Amino acid sequence: xxxxxxxYSKAKELIPGGVxxxxxxxxxxxxxxxxxxxxxxxxxxxxEGEDYLDFVMSWGPAVLGHAPQEVVxxxxxxxxxAFSFGMSCPLEYDLAKLMTDTIDGLEMVRFVSSGTExxxxxxxxxxxxxxxxxxxxxxxxxxxxSDGLLVxxxxxxxxxxxxxSAGVPEGxxxxxxxxxxxxxxSVESILRDxxxxxxxxxxxxxNMGLVPGEKDFILGLRKLCDQYGALxxxxxxMCAFRVHEKTAAELxxxxxxxxxxxxxxxxxLPVGAFGGRKDVMEKLAPLGPVYQAGTLSGxxxxxxxxxxxxxxxxxxxxxxxxxxxxKSLNDKVQKLIAGRSDVCFTQLGSMFTLFxxxxxPKNMDEVGDCDFDRFGRFFQFCLKNKILLPxxxxxxxxxxxxxxxxxxxxxxxTLEQFLKEDQ
Ligand code: PMP
Numbered sequence: 001x002x003x004x005x006x007x008y009s010k011a012k013e014l015i016p017g018g019v020x021x022x023x024x025x026x027x028x029x030x031x032x033x034x035x036x037x038x039x040x041x042x043x044x045x046x047x048e049g050e051d052y053l054d055f056v057m058s059w060g061p062a063v064l065g066h067a068p069q070e071v072v073x074x075x076x077x078x079x080x081x082a083f084s085f086g087m088s089c090p091l092e093y094d095l096a097k098l099m100t101d102t103i104d105g106l107e108m109v110r111f112v113s114s115g116t117e118x119x120x121x122x123x124x125x126x127x128x129x130x131x132x133x134x135x136x137x138x139x140x141x142x143x144x145x146s147d148g149l150l151v152x153x154x155x156x157x158x159x160x161x162x163x164x165s166a167g168v169p170e171g172x173x174x175x176x177x178x179x180x181x182x183x184x185x186s187v188e189s190i191l192r193d194x195x196x197x198x199x200x201x202x203x204x205x206x207n208m209g210l211v212p213g214e215k216d217f218i219l220g221l222r223k224l225c226d227q228y229g230a231l232x233x234x235x236x237x238m239c240a241f242r243v244h245e246k247t248a249a250e251l252x253x254x255x256x257x258x259x260x261x262x263x264x265x266x267x268x269l270p271v272g273a274f275g276g277r278k279d280v281m282e283k284l285a286p287l288g289p290v291y292q293a294g295t296l297s298g299x300x301x302x303x304x305x306x307x308x309x310x311x312x313x314x315x316x317x318x319x320x321x322x323x324x325x326x327k328s329l330n331d332k333v334q335k336l337i338a339g340r341s342d343v344c345f346t347q348l349g350s351m352f353t354l355f356x357x358x359x360x361p362k363n364m365d366e367v368g369d370c371d372f373d374r375f376g377r378f379f380q381f382c383l384k385n386k387i388l389l390p391x392x393x394x395x396x397x398x399x400x401x402x403x404x405x406x407x408x409x410x411x412x413x414t415l416e417q418f419l420k421e422d423q
Contacts, residue, residue: 065402109275116144140364267309
């Protein structure tokens with residue numbers, strides 16, 4: 001029995017399923033989960049002391065690699081003066097300034113502690129601003145686990161086969177309307193009654209594997225929102241700073257009314273944020289009638305980590321590096337799989353997905369055509385070769401500027417071997 005098995009057995013006694021977030025249990029790919037003790041650069045070290053090449057990267061935050069020295073130093077320095085004030089501190093302004101200066105259309109921003117809080121609060125704000133209750137989300141987009149958003153979500157919710165969740169009263173999802181990703185007609189048919197407060201989406205979806213929005217689709221959503229008086233909310237918790245130097249909004253040349261952020265802006269500490277149009281944000285308490293709050297919101301340790309992560313990202317032009325690395329990986333994989341009909345690969349910036357199907361999916365239904373059993377075998381094969389993938393076909397992979405071409409060669413030769421052995 002390995003040390004991980006040991007920790008897992010003990011954890012299962014006290015923590016449901018032994019994990020604090022379901023996908024970590026490896027349920028979709030079989031086998032017991034690994035437990036880790038260290039994360040550095042592009043590698044994780046398991047409790048057994050084995051190094052794994054990491055393509056999870058904490059599901060997105062670690063765009064500089066794990067534990068970059070400058071972020072470590074910033075957090076240490078902040079810890080010397082305060083963990084939490086429960087009151088305001090200048091660091092909140094500093095991160096707000098950095099983000100609003102960097103992101104076009106982000107006029108005001110409020111910090112929370114997770115992506116879930118960011119999307120939940122953005123929806124409430126959109127409702128408060130427009131005076132309408134309904135909103136539209138897309139099948140396969142995941143926006144965290146708040147009740148109204150756990151409808152036809154991707155990510156772990158798909159992995160576990162629950163389109164929704166037990167414990168969510170019907171009334172809580174009665175105002176959630178779902179449309180098909182990359183299908184404008186499915187959106188307009190809902191909008192026609194004029195009851196929609198907002199459309200929320202991942203402009204580049206990462207929670208059904210990597211499925212980018214098509215340009216006409218994203219542009220069309222902006223037009224439809226204007227036409228029907230709904231706010232457009234880009235959930236960029238995952239894709240900001242990963243599919244573009246700044247946001248997916250810039251990638252498409254479309255300005256949403258509200259953004260949601262998380263992951264990279266917290267540098268691995270718990271941070272989320274939502275923001276956008278000033279006239280909309282001013283509806284938030286204490287200025288306006290829409291209530292939203294948090295004991296640890298704007299937490300100084302988290303702010304210090306986020307500021308340094310983002311500063312280094314922008315200063316060192318990390319986007320250019322991760323984008324080049326992504327393209328290099330893409331070239332290598334495309335070369336290997338050229339002419340095959342059992343597997344396809346897509347990459348955008350520092351995100352990528354290998355789908356076990358013939359052609360790239362455009363929506364959740366098409367992701368459903370993948371060979372999930374084969375993905376599970378590929379996951380295990382990679383693990384044996386000391387590569388950690390996100391443990392589900394529904395998840396995007398992440399790389400960082402700490403990854404190297406040598407790492408990619410290892411991934412590609414592992415894939416090559418797998419495709420030979422697993423006919
Ligand atoms: N939105 C998106 C697009 C996400 O990918 C996630 C998490 N993966 C969330 C929201 C929720 O964020 P958190 O897990 O921090 O609550």
